[in-house]
Amino acid sequence: MTESINRQPQGIPVGGQFAPTAHAEPDVALAASAPARPAETQRKRRGHDFYPPAEEMASWPELYATDGDGPLGDKPIQAHYFQGGMDWYIAEYDPKANEAFGYVNLGHGGEWGYIDLAEVESVRGQFGLPIERDLDFTPGTPAKECIQKYKDEAAAEAAAALAEDRDETDFGWDGPDEPDPLSPEDRKQWDEHHRFAFNYVHEGNLLGVTGFEDRDTVERFAGFAANAYMESGWDGMMDIRTIAQAWRDQERPFG
Structure with missing residues (x-):
């Protein structure tokens, strides 16, 4: 992402009861x-x-x-x-x-x-x-690790990178009939983040809106979100709203 700098003097604001x-x-x-x-x-x-x-x-x-x-x-x-x-x-x-x-x-x-x-x-x-x-x-x-604007952009880019790979591994696990692809520690984290993303849709009354049309879609989003958190190294600072937008962009790339 390219952004130009406008090197203009940066002053202190004047006016307002809390202005320095x-x-x-x-x-x-x-x-x-x-x-x-x-x-x-x-x-x-x-x-x-x-x-x-x-x-x-x-x-x-x-x-x-x-x-x-x-x-x-x-x-x-x-x-x-x-x-x-x-x-x-x-x-x-x-x-x-x-x-x-x-x-x-x-x-x-x-x-x-x-x-x-x-x-x-x-x-x-x-x-x-x-x-x-x-x-x-x-x-x-x-800057991307300390300035909120660039932290958000970095999280969005990471989520978008995941969205580009439509064939990414689904780390959901159906049980003991097949080997679990994740370690016990990662499996616990994955399940917790999957549940968190699933609840985010329901508690936010998003079920039925674009990108979350039905329960099956929400399940797929929850897996997408859990994968995004795992890819980040379980970064708790990743914003679920940013991941949700990346999911909607994937599901409806042309709006």
């Missing part, structure tokens, strides 16, 4: 022995450093360094900042200007753009709280 607003506070000077990093204004309020260690920041790709390196879902993310329903994902960085390039979601849809890290560090978001750094984030994590 800048608050000037005295700069907190770093100790003379500490590595050189941009100054922080809300270190005490935040409770942790806004900027990662200097040696870690020095390893961040420079601006434009990751352009053309494949799909955006594969773009490595170096840091994640958040507050309330807002997220900033850093992909590239210019240390001289303290300016980053990354993916920003301010709660109403995300986009790629430039990020003034000093501005992000100094503002307060919801309830006057400062923007925080995700201390558990692993630098270099692909």
